[in-house]
Amino acid sequence: MKTIINTYYWNNYRCSYTYNTNEILTDERVALVLLHPIGVGLSGVFWHRFIHAxxxxxxxxxxxxxDLLGCGLSDMPPLAYYPEDWAAQLKDFIENNVKKPVVLVVQGALFPVAIKLLQNSPNWIKGVVLSGPPAWRTMTExxxxxxxxxxxxLFFNSLAGKAFYQYARRREFLKSFSTRQLFAKAEDVDNEWLDFLEKGAMNINSRYxxxxxxxxxxxxxxGEAITSISQPTLVVFGEQASSIGREGKIESPDERLENYLQHLSNGQGVKISGRNVLPYESTEEFVTVVENFVKSLS
Structure with missing residues (x-):
C-alpha cells in the first residue's frame, strides 16, 4: 500500500488528507472518499484499520x-461548524483534488454532511455507504x-466548555465513553484506539x-432530503447498534435499517457484527460489504 499525505487550501484554511492506493495507475477506478466521525480526538485516523484491510x-x-476542518492535521479555527461548512470543504476537495465521481463512505452522524454534499454536487457522487447512521427519528427531528x-x-464557547473538554479528553473518560456508547465488546476498546484519541485531542482547539x-x-x-437521494446507497448497521440518547431505546437495529430502506429510493441494507464504530471494531466484515457494493457500481 502506498500512502501520500497531502495538503490543500480551502477558504484560506490549510486542510490535510491522505491518498492511499495499491497501484500507480488508478485513473480508471472509482475512488472512495471517507468521512470520519466527529468526537474527542477523532479524525481521518479513525479509518486506518479499514484502509489497511x-x-x-x-x-x-x-x-x-x-481531515475535516477542525480535526486531525487540518486547521482548527475557533468556529461553530455546520454541516454546510464541511460539505463545502468536501465539494472543493472532490472537484479540485479527486477530480472524478466518488463513492462516499460515511461514519455515523456525519450523514448530514453527506446530505448537504449530495444536494450541492450530486454529479460528483456515484454511490454512498452509511456506517451506522443516526436513528431515523434523530434524522427527522x-x-x-x-x-x-x-x-x-453560554457553555461550549466559554471557559466552562474549555474545562469540560480538558476533562473529556482524559484517557479514563475516553475509555468509559467508548465502552458504554461505541463498542460491542469492552475488550475492543484497546490501547491503539485510546492512544489515537488522546493524541488527536491534544490541541485544545479541536474542541470546536x-x-x-x-x-x-x-x-x-x-426526511425529504433522504428520500430525494437517487444514488445507490448501502446502509450498514451493527447487530448491537444503539443510539447516544433516548432514541436508542425505541428503535432496534432491524427497525432502524427498515426505516432507512423505506425512504431511500435506491437503497440496500445489511447488518454485521459490532455496534456503532463498524469500520474499526468489525473491520473485515465492513470491508467485505463495502467491496461488494463498490464492485456492483462498476
Missing part, C-alpha cells in the same frame, strides 16, 4: 481520507436553532468541531 485484499480502488446558539455561547456536534448544529429534519 482494504489494500491487504489487493483491491484496486484508491481511497482519499480527508429538528432542534431549536435559538437553543443551539444559547448552549454554544466536537462542541459544534454536541450543540446540535447538525440537527434538522432531513
Amino acid at each position: 482494504w489494500f491487504n485484499r489487493g483491491l484496486p480502488y484508491p481511497i482519499y481520507n480527508p 429538528a432542534s431549536n436553532p435559538l437553543q443551539q446558539k444559547l448552549v454554544w455561547n 468541531a466536537v462542541f459544534s456536534f454536541l450543540a446540535g448544529f447538525w440537527r434538522e429534519n432531513y
Whole structure:
C-alpha cells in the first residue's frame, strides 16, 4: 500500500488528507472518499484499520481520507461548524483534488454532511455507504436553532466548555465513553484506539468541531432530503447498534435499517457484527460489504 499525505487550501484554511492506493495507475477506478466521525480526538485516523484491510485484499480502488476542518492535521479555527461548512470543504476537495465521481463512505452522524454534499454536487457522487447512521427519528427531528446558539455561547464557547473538554479528553473518560456508547465488546476498546484519541485531542482547539456536534448544529429534519437521494446507497448497521440518547431505546437495529430502506429510493441494507464504530471494531466484515457494493457500481 502506498500512502501520500497531502495538503490543500480551502477558504484560506490549510486542510490535510491522505491518498492511499495499491497501484500507480488508478485513473480508471472509482475512488472512495471517507468521512470520519466527529468526537474527542477523532479524525481521518479513525479509518486506518479499514484502509489497511482494504489494500491487504489487493483491491484496486484508491481511497482519499480527508481531515475535516477542525480535526486531525487540518486547521482548527475557533468556529461553530455546520454541516454546510464541511460539505463545502468536501465539494472543493472532490472537484479540485479527486477530480472524478466518488463513492462516499460515511461514519455515523456525519450523514448530514453527506446530505448537504449530495444536494450541492450530486454529479460528483456515484454511490454512498452509511456506517451506522443516526436513528431515523434523530434524522427527522429538528432542534431549536435559538437553543443551539444559547448552549454554544453560554457553555461550549466559554471557559466552562474549555474545562469540560480538558476533562473529556482524559484517557479514563475516553475509555468509559467508548465502552458504554461505541463498542460491542469492552475488550475492543484497546490501547491503539485510546492512544489515537488522546493524541488527536491534544490541541485544545479541536474542541470546536466536537462542541459544534454536541450543540446540535447538525440537527434538522432531513426526511425529504433522504428520500430525494437517487444514488445507490448501502446502509450498514451493527447487530448491537444503539443510539447516544433516548432514541436508542425505541428503535432496534432491524427497525432502524427498515426505516432507512423505506425512504431511500435506491437503497440496500445489511447488518454485521459490532455496534456503532463498524469500520474499526468489525473491520473485515465492513470491508467485505463495502467491496461488494463498490464492485456492483462498476
